[in-house]
Amino acid sequence: MIIDVHYHQIPFIPEEMIPGVLEDPIRAAKLIGINVDMAELMARAREYWPDPDGEKLIAAMDASGIDFTVICAVDNASSDMVTQDMVLMQNQMVGAVARKFPDRVMALAGVDPRRANAPDLLKRCFEEFGMKGLKYHPDYGYNPSGPESYRLIEFLAANKGILLTHTGPLGPPSRVKFSDPLLLGDIGVDFPEVRVIAAHMGLINWRPWASLAAHQPNLYGDLAMWDTYAMSSYGLFCRELRDIIDFVGVQKILFGTDDPIVRVIRPAKDWIDLIRDLPKQAPDGIFFTEDEVAAILGGNAQKLLGIA
Numbered sequence: 001m002i003i004d005v006h007y008h009q010i011p012f013i014p015e016e017m018i019p020g021v022l023e024d025p026i027r028a029a030k031l032i033g034i035n036v037d038m039a040e041l042m043a044r045a046r047e048y049w050p051d052p053d054g055e056k057l058i059a060a061m062d063a064s065g066i067d068f069t070v071i072c073a074v075d076n077a078s079s080d081m082v083t084q085d086m087v088l089m090q091n092q093m094v095g096a097v098a099r100k101f102p103d104r105v106m107a108l109a110g111v112d113p114r115r116a117n118a119p120d121l122l123k124r125c126f127e128e129f130g131m132k133g134l135k136y137h138p139d140y141g142y143n144p145s146g147p148e149s150y151r152l153i154e155f156l157a158a159n160k161g162i163l164l165t166h167t168g169p170l171g172p173p174s175r176v177k178f179s180d181p182l183l184l185g186d187i188g189v190d191f192p193e194v195r196v197i198a199a200h201m202g203l204i205n206w207r208p209w210a211s212l213a214a215h216q217p218n219l220y221g222d223l224a225m226w227d228t229y230a231m232s233s234y235g236l237f238c239r240e241l242r243d244i245i246d247f248v249g250v251q252k253i254l255f256g257t258d259d260p261i262v263r264v265i266r267p268a269k270d271w272i273d274l275i276r277d278l279p280k281q282a283p284d285g286i287f288f289t290e291d292e293v294a295a296i297l298g299g300n301a302q303k304l305l306g307i308a
């Protein structure tokens with residue numbers, strides 16, 4: 001079974017926001033050595049990204065052999081472009097996709113804890129829109145274990161919700177101090193029952209995440225954005241992934257794509273195939289087993305999410 005735990009369901013996107021969101025895939029393409037043509041990328045973004053009813057998501061999953069996907073909405077209270085009404089509408093539409101395809105999709109709410117009414121918004125996302133967890137981008141400017149956030153984590157604890165939260169440095173305007181994986185440490189102390197997925201495992205800064213995940217039973221990490229390392233520096237990726245498995249245990253590592261955003265530069269299937277081929281392709285002296293690959297690609301997420 002293949003499970004993608006990190007997918008951005010985008011019901012709609014204003015044309016003027018596309019170039020900003022394209023910055024990360026463009027950076028990734030340069031690292032991998034893929035020639036990018038801005039007009040072509042814009043055309044792909046317009047084609048792949050806006051997906052109000054989830055039909056593009058399901059077609060992409062079928063094309064790459066993904067059985068189940070955790071989709072998320074994202075809120076950013078520091079952006080004037082993201083209004084209260086937009087947040088509600090986005091969550092409603094993302095929740096509706098999961099309700100439409102309950103055997104294939106689970107939805108996480110995007111609620112910025114800095115909003116005064118954030119607890120009410122999250123409650124509506126669960127009760128009215130059928131969402132099962134929360135997605136954070138703390139690097140927009142908030143502490144994931146601060147008092148505002150704790151109002152939402154309390155709700156997750158009471159309702160068995162999961163938290164997927166961005167970790168790892170990104171370029172400006174990302175406020176990287178808030179994406180430090182160690183900021184999640186308090187959540188594991190005060191809400192040990194809440195399952196937390198540190199998106200990207202901290203990226204290059206993975207050791208702090210690993211040091212914490214080795215001790216906190218409910219702290220996981222996902223491999224979204226690691227395809228850039230894997231496709232640009234394959235040997236380095238293999239060494240680091242091996243180290244992470246040996247330090248933390250393979251059961252903490254979950255597959256993720258960050259699609260449809262990264263889809264503009266590579267099909268998800270290429271990323272899946274790269275992981276699947278690790279036992280055969282890893283450089284001399286670095287070994288992966290078929291069991292480890294199966295656990296990373298879906299077995300771990302299946303247990304974590306309770307998927308039959």
Ligand SMILES: [Zn+2]
Pocket residue numbers: 006008199224258
């Ligand atoms: Zn993401």
